[in-house]
Amino acid sequence: MGGRKKTLMGMAALMLLTAPTGAQSWAADGPDTVELGSLANHYSAVTFDHAMHVGVAASCAECHHHTTGLAPTDPNCVRCHEAGAQAQSVACKDCHSDKRFSAEDLEKTGGNPQLYHKGKPGLKGAYHQKCLGCHTTMGGPTGCQDCHTRNDQGDAFFHSGKYAPAPKASGGHGGGH
Amino acid sequence: MKKLHRRSFLKGGLVGGAAIAAVGTSKHAEAAGSFGGYPDSMGVLVDLTKCVGCRTCEAACNKEQGLPAPDKSFDDPSVFEEKREGGLPRRTTEKAYTVVQKYDVPGREHPLFRKVQCNHCNEPACLTSCFVNAYKKTPEGAVMYDPTVCVGCRTCMVACPFYIPAYSYSSAINPVVKKCIMCYDTRLKFGKPPACVEACPQEVMTFGKRKDLLKLAHQRISEKPDAYVDHVYGENEVGGTAWMYLSDVPFDKIGYDTHLGDQPIISYVKEFLAIVPMVLTIWPALFTGFHLLSNRKDGLKNEDNKS
Numbered sequence: 028m029g030g031r032k033k034t035l036m037g038m039a040a041l042m043l044l045t046a047p048t049g050a051q052s053w054a055a056d057g058p059d060t061v062e063l064g065s066l067a068n069h070y071s072a073v074t075f076d077h078a079m080h081v082g083v084a085a086s087c088a089e090c091h092h093h094t095t096g097l098a099p100t101d102p103n104c105v106r107c108h109e110a111g112a113q114a115q116s117v118a119c120k121d122c123h124s125d126k127r128f129s130a131e132d133l134e135k136t137g138g139n140p141q142l143y144h145k146g147k148p149g150l151k152g153a154y155h156q157k158c159l160g161c162h163t164t165m166g167g168p169t170g171c172q173d174c175h176t177r178n179d180q181g182d183a184f185f186h187s188g189k190y191a192p193a194p195k196a197s198g199g200h201g202g203g204h
Numbered sequence: 205m206k207k208l209h210r211r212s213f214l215k216g217g218l219v220g221g222a223a224i225a226a227v228g229t230s231k232h233a234e235a236a237g238s239f240g241g242y243p244d245s246m247g248v249l250v251d252l253t254k255c256v257g258c259r260t261c262e263a264a265c266n267k268e269q270g271l272p273a274p275d276k277s278f279d280d281p282s283v284f285e286e287k288r289e290g291g292l293p294r295r296t297t298e299k300a301y302t303v304v305q306k307y308d309v310p311g312r313e314h315p316l317f318r319k320v321q322c323n324h325c326n327e328p329a330c331l332t333s334c335f336v337n338a339y340k341k342t343p344e345g346a347v348m349y350d351p352t353v354c355v356g357c358r359t360c361m362v363a364c365p366f367y368i369p370a371y372s373y374s375s376a377i378n379p380v381v382k383k384c385i386m387c388y389d390t391r392l393k394f395g396k397p398p399a400c401v402e403a404c405p406q407e408v409m410t411f412g413k414r415k416d417l418l419k420l421a422h423q424r425i426s427e428k429p430d431a432y433v434d435h436v437y438g439e440n441e442v443g444g445t446a447w448m449y450l451s452d453v454p455f456d457k458i459g460y461d462t463h464l465g466d467q468p469i470i471s472y473v474k475e476f477l478a479i480v481p482m483v484l485t486i487w488p489a490l491f492t493g494f495h496l497l498s499n500r501k502d503g504l505k506n507e508d509n510k511s
Binding site: 066103127128129130133136137145146148149151152153155156159163169171184185186187191192195 | 402404423
């Protein structure tokens with residue numbers, strides 16, 4: 028139907044406008060790609076192929092927990108979160124703080140005895156735990172630079188590439204006297 | 205009237221003195237043993253099940269602490285195969301305050317990675333063993349070291365149950381002890397987590413108040429009893445540590461010493477140490493007195509001879 032196609036086109040245009048924040052509230056369709064640029068000091072932004080992953084994942088809830096209106100896949104989560112209405116936002120960054128362990132974050136998580144999700148990972152932790160966890164079991168890429176292209180600053184940080192230490196002539200590392 | 209013999213007088217005195225000493229030391233031991241760490245001190249909970257061995261924490265530590273360039277790049281996994289004397293995995297050095305070790309556990313699908321650094325004990329053995337008071341436990345939880353008063357005796361290196369303090373043997377002029385300070389002066393005292401914690405992509409480490417972390421650790425175990433062994437390493441070990449660990453493999457299989465006991469190291473030597481001041485202060489005066497008494501007769505005799 029033409030109407031639906033137009034809506035999709037409109038959504039795609041909107042997505043381009045709102046990039047690189049991406050991951051808006053996208054109803055059931057979702058964006059095709061999401062730019063993840065929070066590690067910009069050491070790596071170039073990762074262009075996450077959302078459309079491809081939609082095809083691979085068994086359910087949206089594999090990554091989006093209970094926010095897409097589907098029941099979560101983790102039996103422990105199902106104890107409270109059953110299938111229900113879609114959440115206002117399904118974006119990772121709207122629940123997982125990019126300022127984890129800041130004073131405000133610690134006050135919010137540690138200071139509230141009623142809070143159940145005390146150890147909710149920050150944005151970086153959430154991405155890596157989800158992505159790497161699934162990639163490990165599904166045989167996806169797991170090396171840092173399989174997803175991230177490291178920049179010059181990153182090379183300096185890891186003392187790698189052109190910043191790599193010169194190999195030791197005597198190879199006397201930890202070899203006694 | 206019954207005559208008071210010299211022997212019975214000394215006997216009574218000894219018994220009485222011993223009783224006073226015993227009461228004194230036991231009271232002292234009770235008071236000192238009740239210190240369970242500063243109430244609002246910070247800590248780090250390390251979930252070993254999440255670590256993938258990327259060594260970003262090592263790179264972050266190197267940068268934050270301004271340490272010298274490493275021997276190998278921080279993305280070089282060959283360091284995991286390095287062994288020191290006795291086939292033991294690499295440990296913290298003057299150039300690396302934290303190192304990641306790799307353990308191939310039989311039956312486990314992937315290797316287990318373990319980050320090693322100072323555990324920042326509630327009652328640190330390094331601190332109590334140091335006779336110039338170079339160490340300090342801050343209310344925020346960090347165990348700090350002051351190189352300006354250190355005399356280089358390295359007793360702290362012997363005392364540490366986790367083999368953490370390293371020594372700058374490379375410096376001939378002013379060798380000092382080098383160890384993790386939980387990024388105290390650049391981050392912790394401003395309420396920020398250590399650099400390694402912030403850098404970790406997997407959020408293996410959770411930073412927060414130690415008491416909150418303990419609740420979180422037990423919550424994680426009870427939520428996923430199959431994913432963890434039912435033990436929080438560092439909750440009670442050597443009186444409790446600021447850095448605590450969760451694992452899916454029994455801790456003794458991955459290099460943790462599970463025979464350290466729950467008492468701070470100081471409690472094993474506290475009673476002995478309580479006697480030291482008494483020996484140093486009372487004995488000289490006492491025995492000088494005995495000596496003078498026993499020589500008094502000779503002195504008097506000499507005076508008699510003169511007159």
